[in-house]
Amino acid sequence: MLRPYAGSLRLPVSAFALRPDHTQCAIAYMPKCTDNLYRLQRQHQDPSLVLHDGPPFANGDLHIGHALNKILKDIVLRYTLLCGRTVSYVPGWDCHGLPIELKALQGLKSASSTPPKDIRAMARCFAEDAMEKQKASSKDFAVMADWDNSWSTMDRDYEVRQLKVFQTMLNKGLIYRQYKPVFWSPSSATALAEAELEYRDDHQSCSVYVKFPISDFGKLSVIDDIPQDLSLLIWTTTPWTIPANKVIAINPDFEYRVITSPKHGSLIVANDRLDAVCVLLSATLTNIRIPGALLLSTRYTHPFFPSTSSPLLPASYVTSDSGTGLVHTAPGHGMEDYQLCIEHGIDIHSPVDDRGKFTDDVGLQDLQGLPVLKEGVEAVIKNLALRNALVNDAPYTHTYPYDWRTKKPIIIRATKQWFADVSKIKNSALKALDNVQIIPEVGRTRLSSFIKTRKEWCISRQRSWGVPIPVLYHVDTDEPLMTEQSVSFIISRMTKVGSDAWWDGNDIDWVAPQYRNENWKRGWDTLDVWFDSGTSWSTIYERVPRDKETPVSDLVIEGSDQHRGWFQSSLLTATASDVVPYNTILTHGFVLDQSGRKMSKSIGNVISPKAIIHGDKGSPPLGVDVLRLWVASCDFTKDVSIGKTILSHMAEGVRKIRTTARFLLGNLNDWDGNLVSYNDLHRIDRMALMQLYQLVVSCQRDYAMFEFNKVAHSILHYTNASLSAFYFDVIKDRLYTDAPHSISRRAAQTVLHLRSSLEARVYIESPSKPETAALFEEYDLELAALFIASQVSNEKAVSPSWRYAHICELHGSSLGVEVTPAEGHKCPRCWIYTAPSDDQLCNRCVAVLESAH
Structure with missing residues (x-):
């Protein structure tokens, strides 16, 4: 059948695929939206959000629980950037401990006769290999971070900082040795906390x-x-x-x-x-x-x-x-x-x-x-x-x-061990916890109860792979030498030669000059790995300096098992050092299969995040977007489920979002970028803008409450119901058949172009009540960032091309709010409309770049 007028229609044109080539996307786009984006935003200013990474254990591939954790962190970071703020997120790894030592010893005929320095060398190689694999997997999840400056607990400078925290606790009388019963693992031949x-x-x-x-x-x-x-x-x-x-x-x-x-x-x-x-x-x-x-x-x-x-x-x-x-x-x-x-x-x-x-x-x-x-x-x-x-x-x-x-x-079993006296600091730790936001709130009771019931912390371990406890023992009496002078000498030497040297050379090399008139030998105990990772706040404290009254990090996000682990050890070591380790704790649950069962290799219900992204054993590659949408859609405060059916729903959700994006891009293919006046929009266009505004407001509210699942559900519902099933159907006729440059068609394109709030200028009517006016005056310099807009003013815009008006209530005052196009030009660096021309940077970006050089 001939269609003589088909050539006159303006049908959508877009190279945006409904089903992307995941390999091509990883090559073409992943670096731009991860590494490059992180470096770009860190050029602006000191970070307004410091997210501290609870270091994963470097003993194998990342599993689906790691994916949940890393992607949750990335969602927070990206939303913070959308709010006009900068972030700091430096990944770290926990590299000491028994599991890594055992992996290193596998295959040896006689592990007991292997010198500690050889065990440490094998363990280090294993941890380095696992760390690089986990780093690659995290990048595969599209996680934005300072990958180039990541840290690990086996870094020399990290070990030195850890020993300095130990020394601080020693000087405060919190460290002691005692012969008493401890939890003992015969299978590991070491004490346990x-x-x-x-x-x-x-x-x-x-x-x-x-x-x-x-x-x-x-x-x-x-x-x-x-x-x-x-x-x-x-x-x-x-x-x-x-x-x-x-x-x-x-x-x-x-x-x-x-x-x-x-x-x-x-x-x-x-x-x-x-x-x-x-x-x-x-x-x-x-x-x-x-x-x-x-x-x-x-x-x-x-x-x-x-x-x-x-x-x-x-x-x-x-x-x-x-x-x-x-x-x-x-x-x-x-x-x-x-x-x-x-x-x-x-x-x-x-x-x-x-x-x-x-x-x-x-x-x-x-x-x-x-x-x-x-x-x-x-x-x-x-x-x-x-x-x-x-x-x-x-x-x-x-x-x-x-x-x-x-x-x-x-x-x-009773043995001689080293302990930290928790009873002397737990009240201070609990007091510090009172000022920490904990999500969900039930985590406060759990974390507090663990601390309340602790009297001491066994911090010594009978292993080769770890940070050595800086103690010498008298050759004849076995009495320990752990004075401030001795520990300082050991730390200064370890700064120069590293911790591996503790297991090599002569004892005398580690004895401070004032004690060399007697015979001393090194102790072979290492510090508990929870002390290892629990002092990671000192690394963040050094990289992003803050005064001692300000928490070292704004946010930590880990699984609920860390209430008895890293959350607790971080709080105790930081409190002993008169530091607050974090401002907010976000806790997520565990990942279960679709039947609510714990994942187990023996059951055969383990789902690998790598298999989800790239495909495996006949399963097609779903891509990282499906994995990330699953994370975003979960109520992570509880245990969450995953399986083929759930992933199928997520894949359908991604397809619908891409369909929406393809429609938008396809119909903006020939648009000249000139906005149509709000008064010239059709009523259906204005309604679409109102729905978009309502979506943005609800999403901002839910993001602020860390309710990402509500954001995901709102976007999916908006995409399917408000756009695809209604607005797009209504405007297709105008888009396809109206004259290319007609007001009617360009009005629809104007609405399609508006998912960027930085193009907006917000007018807020001067409040009548003094207390409301004082509130606005207090936040005057931050209002643009809060609204994610280019400008916020109490002066009306002159003859805007379009305008959106709204009345809201605040402290009993009725305020008029108008949104109009931003004045000025888009800065090519920060994208805010404050540049003098299209090809020039705004004054802030110019100052930042000049100071960098």
């Missing part, structure tokens, strides 16, 4: 009831008919700690009763636990009642060591919720046990080595060398049964701590 634990609720232990014979009845002798075969009955889920028993704790406010068992004789149990215990043991209750205070006069014998005589001690933590009301106490393997025994001058005994095996000090030869969590448990139970001390044993499923790196159970 509580933040390095994860709890499994399906752990199975062997629970035992054990009797300890009374050797000295004390005041119990006055009780009529008191049995002479009387024993104390305890219950525990850690039978391997029984060889280290020193005390049995009781509650002096309890009443205790005597029960009898045909096999085990007379046993003492708390009155409140009778029902559970008697049924389990088929025991008979007697009439003998014993006040708890009276029990404190007795002593008992350890079933393994008949010559011993141990006391009963009062303890408020003894409850009637479980057990027998008498608590087996091994001060070398329990926090409360330790504190109770220290208060009463009782020695600490911990016959377990670094790998969780019984040592020669255990006292029984057939226990020596056995792992306490495996064969050791069985051997202890066997020995109890041989001595007729085992009353009952049974499997017990309960919550138990695991090493979050090796995924294996930990123990509590």
Whole structure:
């Protein structure tokens, strides 16, 4: 069919594709909107927003959770730029720690015989390789950052700053060494902080009831008919700690009763636990009642060591919720046990080595060398049964701590470790937290509770790959040398030769001159990786200096697991240094699959961000826009889901947005750029401008509240409903068939051209109320940035080509607001309409460039 007039139609012409070539986009456009854009905006002035990167661990490829985190940060940065402000975002990496050390040791036949300096060299190479891969992946997410100046915790200057924070804490009396129980990982052979634990609720232990014979009845002798075969009955889920028993704790406010068992004789149990215990043991209750205070006069014998005589001690933590009301106490393997025994001058005994095996000090030869969590448990139970001390044993499923790196159970074991005294600074930390905005607010309770319950922080680790604790030990006495002078000398030397040198050369090289009259040796402990990353604020503090009253960073964005990790360690180390680390904490949830399950390789539900962007195993490449729209559409304050169906919806959303953009570009292809007067616009055009204004206002509000999902949904709804399904359909006739330069067609093009507010000048009627006028006067110099406009004035524009009028309320005052075209010319550098001509820079940009040279 012939269409003789087709050539007279003005159909859209655009090279903008509905389905882009992702490889071509990455080459042609990615550098412009990431690296180049970041460098350009940083030329303007000091940043008004400092976003501090919680360093990801450099031990593998970035996963979908990393993509959520990095893209969320980028959304904040780009919105800040749209508001006319500048940003600072310098990426960092956490490069020390056990997982990297273990990866470096993989493939070695004998890791234990490998010198620390070789382990460190391998670990450094592994971390550097992982860091470069993660950097490339982050760029693949279209994240804008100062990639050229990124930092890592293994940089020499970073390590030196970290040690200076340590020294500050030492000078304030916050650092000390003590022999006490700590969380210990036999699988890693190192102490752990509580933040390095994860709890499994399906752990199975062997629970035992054990009797300890009374050797000295004390005041119990006055009780009529008191049995002479009387024993104390305890219950525990850690039978391997029984060889280290020193005390049995009781509650002096309890009443205790005597029960009898045909096999085990007379046993003492708390009155409140009778029902559970008697049924389990088929025991008979007697009439003998014993006040708890009276029990404190007795002593008992350890079933393994008949010559011993141990006391009963009062303890408020003894409850009637479980057990027998008498608590087996091994001060070398329990926090409360330790504190109770220290208060009463009782020695600490911990016959377990670094790998969780019984040592020669255990006292029984057939226990020596056995792992306490495996064969050791069985051997202890066997020995109890041989001595007729085992009353009952049974499997017990309960919550138990695991090493979050090796995924294996930990123990509590007394060793000599270095600690930071949190009790002295936690009130100051909590006070600083009162002034921090936390989104969502529930995170405040979580973070505060972790800090409130902490008394100390075990900061020493028995690893080679990390920052060495700057301590020397006396060769003969093992007493530590950690004075301000000694630490300063070690730090100054490390500044010159680096931390690797600590594991090389001679001890004397690290001894300050005033201490060289005695023999000292280096300590081999390293600092906890949470101390490592927790001092990263010092790097930002140096790069973007601020006074100590101003938070080092304006914003941090990390996952909710960092309440017990980086958020907390940053706050504690900064507080100890009289610094506030952040002004706002934004927390996001974890990424789950479409069924709400945690992603796992064993389940096969892991989705790689690389596969989403570039395609994988038959799945087509969706591009980074789909990944970013998924992030923007999530309610990130909760756990979020992702899967093929969800990604399909996101891909459709991107396609609709691109369709809209293609229509706009195609119909502006022949436009001369001259705006049509507002009075000459059709009513439908004016309505479209009103809808656009409403969208901008709502998006600005939602961005300010970090509700990015509302922004994404608003834009998608506006694109589909307001534009594609209505306005575009209405104006197609004018665009395609009207004369090219007709007012009608150019009016439609004018509206299509207006998604840039910098082309606007805002007039605000002078407010009548004094308090409103004072508010505007206070913000006078910042109003243009707040409105994202080129000019804000209280003088009406003269004969504008178009005008948008609005009435709003503020503090009870009615204000007239008019939006008209900006006066002046567009500056080719900052795009604000304040330049004297089209080819000249504005005065501000001229000054900036002159000062740079």
